[in-house]
């Protein structure tokens with residue numbers, strides 16, 4: 001929880017910081033609810049979710065017979081927890097054999113960093129992890145993944161730039177079997193501006209994965225940059241059209257007041273947020289917790 005609180009300090013200032021000035025010495029009345037809605041919009045919660053949250057706060061206030069503005073942070077925290085109630089942060093794993101996770105997202109959002117952080121975490125849990133350099137479009141992407149492989153002490157399966165990503169992942173699956181690896185983390189290209197190509201590439205990868213490793217991919221994780229707020233939502237929407245996304249990684253929440261964007265991702269898009277990036281270091285990736293998140297930004 002401390003990590004959440006530290007990492008979400010800027011989002012906390014945007015929500016709780018503004019709330020404190022708002023509720024002191026006031027009653028829970030219509031004027032206050034309107035101001036609450038504005039605070040939520042500024043925190044990138046989005047219009048629909050802001051209205052939903054305020055309605056929920058109203059109802060909770062009625063149910064608990066709360067009338068004092070000082071109760072607002074606690075009511076809002078509960079409303080946020082309700083909004084995030086469907087979030088399922090658990091990661092699926094294979095019944096037997098290696099577990100394979102595909103990581104998708106546009107360049108620059110923190111995809112490679114998140115793969116490195118996940119590798120580090122799984123390795124610390126005693127698992128053998130392989131990285132597959134499936135973004136063969138950019139030479140820099142392969143090099144960067146190699147760097148994270150070094151840092152986390154995990155082997156990287158790679159081909160040269162321009163190679164077929166599906167072939168890289170085919171090799172990674174064979175290598176994982178041969179070495180008895182538990183987890184394969186697959187990087188993929190993030191050329192969303194070329195939707196048809198991206199879709200073709202991801203579907204070819206999927207075909208190979210499903211054929212070579214029945215039951216896989218066990219998760220398709222979409223990485224989005226939390227600092228882009230509502231734009232992260234648009235990006236998610238575009239990706240949902242090309243990939244079967246099963247969960248999200250929201251990065252860079254430490255550098256932004258827009259952490260509120262997690263609420264519409266879960267409530268309106270129905271994609272669970274599985275991990276959040278709270279810094280640039282190897283262990284700055286945390287499994288998402290609805291209650292820790294709500295508490296960190298409302299209290």
Ligand code: GDP
Pocket residue numbers: 106107108109110111112113114144251252253254255276277278279280284
């Ligand atoms: P990719 O192109 O999507 O693979 O992006 P990178 O993994 O190279 O990350 C882009 C930049 O974002 C790098 O400078 C990372 O250090 C930084 N970054 C990634 N995740 C986080 C995070 O959770 N917090 C912060 N502050 N920076 C991050």
